[in-house]
Amino acid sequence: MGKIRSTSLEEKELKRGMIIKAAFELLNQNFEKLPSISEVAKQAGVAKGTVYTYFETKEELFLAVLLSLFHEWAKSFRFESNQVESFLNEFVESLVQRPVLLKLASKAPVVLERNVSEEVFLNYRKGLAKLIDSVATIMKDKFETPQDNLRKKVVLSYNVLIGVWQNCDISDSFKSSLNEHGLEIVNIDFRRDGLAILKPLWGLN
Incomplete structure (x- = not known):
């Protein structure tokens, strides 16, 4: 049986x-x-x-999709260097290669999580926390940094990059139009601006 x-x-x-x-x-x-x-x-x-x-809902399904993408993303890290700058470059580049993850993650707090039950919401956040713990555990030995500090930095880095993505996620024609009108300062570049914000967060100049 x-x-x-x-x-x-x-x-x-x-x-x-x-x-x-x-x-x-x-x-x-x-x-x-x-x-x-x-x-x-x-x-x-x-x-x-x-x-x-x-x-039960479309939003619950796409939270499950997002969590599966996070799992795949977390497994992709190589951690071949113990240099923080190398990790940050890998962190940003790995997200550049995953536009679906970025699109879905940017919808999570404003669309997906608001249309599911508390149980589904908690299960999704628990899954996210578990992934962060697993990444921080591997990083702890590489960077000789307390795991709690690494967890906080990984979470902050992720949140920062989602915000950067939301601001740069516009069409190529709109990006060109910004440059043509001398508005480069508000024409956000994910790699450039993401790294510029992350480096001070991780103690780099």
């Missing part, structure tokens, strides 16, 4: 993962808007009701 239950749970996790993957694929094709549950169901090859079996 226990074996049957285990298989059932495995099947449910596989189907849940398939739905999350389908939602990500749609976002990756066009991340200007969140796909509907119907669109996700079609992409996953399941009934609309099946999606609602695993996720």
